[in-house]
Amino acid sequence: MTLRNIDRRTFVKTTLLSSFALGTGVPFWAVGNNNVSHLCILHTNDTHSRIDPYPSNDPNFPMMGGYARRAALISQVRNQVENVLLLDAGDIFQGTPYYNIYGGEPELRLMTKMGYDASTIGNHEFDNGLDGLERVLPYAGFPFISSNYDFSQTILNGKIETYKIFRKGNLKIGIYGLGIELEGLVSRSLFGNTVYHDPIRVARRMEMILKEDHGCDLVVCLSHLGFKYETGKVSDVVIAGKTRYTDIILGGHTHTLLDPPAQIENAAGKIVYIGQTGYAGVRLGRMDLYFNKNSGEIFVESNTTKIFKKQDV
Amino acid sequence: MSKNRFTLVLSMLCFFVFLACKGPEQQKFTLEGTLVLVDSINAPETDKEIEKIIMEYRESLEADMSRVLVYSEHVMERGSPEGKLNNFVADLVFDIGREIYQPDDGKSFDFCLLNYGGLRVPLPMGEITNERVFELLPFENEMVVITLTGEKTGELFQYLAASERGMPVSGIKLTIKDKQPHEVLIDGEGFDINRSYKVLTSDYLADGGDNMDFFLQPVNYELLGKRVRDAIILHMERVNAEGKKIHSELDGRISIVE
Numbered sequence: 382m383t384l385r386n387i388d389r390r391t392f393v394k395t396t397l398l399s400s401f402a403l404g405t406g407v408p409f410w411a412v413g414n415n416n417v418s419h420l421c422i423l424h425t426n427d428t429h430s431r432i433d434p435y436p437s438n439d440p441n442f443p444m445m446g447g448y449a450r451r452a453a454l455i456s457q458v459r460n461q462v463e464n465v466l467l468l469d470a471g472d473i474f475q476g477t478p479y480y481n482i483y484g485g486e487p488e489l490r491l492m493t494k495m496g497y498d499a500s501t502i503g504n505h506e507f508d509n510g511l512d513g514l515e516r517v518l519p520y521a522g523f524p525f526i527s528s529n530y531d532f533s534q535t536i537l538n539g540k541i542e543t544y545k546i547f548r549k550g551n552l553k554i555g556i557y558g559l560g561i562e563l564e565g566l567v568s569r570s571l572f573g574n575t576v577y578h579d580p581i582r583v584a585r586r587m588e589m590i591l592k593e594d595h596g597c598d599l600v601v602c603l604s605h606l607g608f609k610y611e612t613g614k615v616s617d618v619v620i621a622g623k624t625r626y627t628d629i630i631l632g633g634h635t636h637t638l639l640d641p642p643a644q645i646e647n648a649a650g651k652i653v654y655i656g657q658t659g660y661a662g663v664r665l666g667r668m669d670l671y672f673n674k675n676s677g678e679i680f681v682e683s684n685t686t687k688i689f690k691k692q693d694v
Numbered sequence: 695m696s697k698n699r700f701t702l703v704l705s706m707l708c709f710f711v712f713l714a715c716k717g718p719e720q721q722k723f724t725l726e727g728t729l730v731l732v733d734s735i736n737a738p739e740t741d742k743e744i745e746k747i748i749m750e751y752r753e754s755l756e757a758d759m760s761r762v763l764v765y766s767e768h769v770m771e772r773g774s775p776e777g778k779l780n781n782f783v784a785d786l787v788f789d790i791g792r793e794i795y796q797p798d799d800g801k802s803f804d805f806c807l808l809n810y811g812g813l814r815v816p817l818p819m820g821e822i823t824n825e826r827v828f829e830l831l832p833f834e835n836e837m838v839v840i841t842l843t844g845e846k847t848g849e850l851f852q853y854l855a856a857s858e859r860g861m862p863v864s865g866i867k868l869t870i871k872d873k874q875p876h877e878v879l880i881d882g883e884g885f886d887i888n889r890s891y892k893v894l895t896s897d898y899l900a901d902g903g904d905n906m907d908f909f910l911q912p913v914n915y916e917l918l919g920k921r922v923r924d925a926i927i928l929h930m931e932r933v934n935a936e937g938k939k940i941h942s943e944l945d946g947r948i949s950i951v952e
Contacts, residue, residue, distance in 0.1 A: 430832075432748055438818045440769055445733050447750065452741035454732060476814060478759050478828040487751045491744055506834070541864060560727075565905050568898065601722070629725075642727040657731055668727035 471503025
């Protein structure tokens, strides 16, 4: 697998030269080719109410992050790419006084303004209880998707989506959501009668529905399970290995930096891509996907660093 | 090289056989992903409409949050098995707890245990604002004194010894050997499994948070009616009023021995 990757990368290098010549960041073969669809997925996780950038005396991220700058980056991408899917993997709430004072209202209003398509529910979304979440939910002009939390015996009944299908260009994208076990992590008084179901079983059911019943071109899992655990506890890596149709997992909770996305082989021997962006909105995750509707050939990838200068902290 | 090529041909062959059996081919795509730093290099301008919405909230927050509570002599970060931030927070919560806890039996708590995961950001050197303390401890957790049997207290030390993360403690000295408690001193005295202990902690942990199951079904549960964060703010304002700065040292209260 590693060898094949290296081969592919060498190939990419030679072909990228010609694509750069166009100066658009779009590979040469995709230009004017109606059979190729370009989808750009932008994603965040564990943004933790970090509405303002970190202050200049922060030891780790001085002047980094902040919603206004993230929004500018998103607009930049929207100006260049027609089909953008903007997603969050949970823990939008908690971390700055904005949440303590306003309970999540500004976060959800601002994400709506940025054009978020969907989010899943992180454990910190329960920090003001189910009442607290229900109160601010109307400020979200985008759906929360959770497939393994059963809210039917709570005040959130009917307010959270089990899965959702999005259409971007000629692509049909199915999204489901997985949340972490709440027992031992969140006070029972906060999550009330929310019932947690086994993420592996739920993931298998969801991907079948999205792929077989709905014929989705792409199946995305928004997960707040965490990337990987030493203990073997259920995680994104476990989900990737036990599913067959899930193409991408956008994760959170463990505040992991995955650059580039992790590649895990699934139960059918196909590659699942796992993305996670650290935390606090210091980074924006970007995945560029090129589909070919006709031949099903595997194409070279685009170079996203052309558009953005990549940096490490 | 030829071996690789052979493997490639073989895997392609298998792939096509697989496709033939499978019927319609699955959708294919290529993907390249990266993380883009949200900073002034990648986004020289900020989104003005977003700024406008933020301003609606920021102004009322700022007045209160930008208040400087105290100055710090150095950066304090959390660490394992102990950290400057761990020690700073646990010691001052211990001190404030001793002031406000009015026990029915006249016996104060023996030691303080908080959690590593609860310390959300480091404290910088210099100005410590109200906002920074909210970020350090964003949770609305209250201080609580839990009375545990000797046996459950033993489980607590097992938990500390096995934990990968340094839990903030005050009033104890613990050495760990092979992930087991080696030597345990509570207020300078050896741990005695035949007596009960009172532990100052947060209601989050007392309710079994961070898998601290030993706190469940305690002998006694006494809420102190004060948030952990408020205790920290109170302490900082006092230090500042005395014209001093805050500081913290590592003192080997939790250490690993060979």
